[in-house]
Amino acid sequence: MSPLKSGDLAQKAKVNTETLRYYDREWLIPEPVRTESGYRLYADDDVKRVRFIKRTQELRFSLKEIKELLAS
Numbered sequence: 001m002s003p004l005k006s007g008d009l010a011q012k013a014k015v016n017t018e019t020l021r022y023y024d025r026e027w028l029i030p031e032p033v034r035t036e037s038g039y040r041l042y043a044d045d046d047v048k049r050v051r052f053i054k055r056t057q058e059l060r061f062s063l064k065e066i067k068e069l070l071a072s
Contacts, residue, residue, distance in 0.1 A: 003033065003041035013050035020050065026063055028053050028070065 010017045023029045024040075029049055032040040049070070056066050 003043065004046070006040050006042070009046055009047045009050065013054070015050060015054055019054075023050065023053060026067075027067065028042045028063070 004012070006017050006020055010020055013020075019030070024031070029042075029046055032042050032046075034040055034069055053070075056069065057063075063070070
């Protein structure tokens with residue numbers, strides 16, 4: 001599949017773009033590739049990762065705990 005822009009990833013992962021930016025700032029998702037014009041491009045695997053992060057937050061895991069889980 002082709003790379004996803006922020007809006008596409010947000011739509012597929014069922015979060016808003018501000019949530020993606022927050023996860024990006026907190027290093028919960030890999031740094032995206034950027035186009036020459038500055039658009040962030042994400043991989044299809046990032047959809048699963050964002051959904052995982054969101055679900056673990058709903059289960060009351062802290063961001064620190066989520067980072068540890070993702071690092072495993």
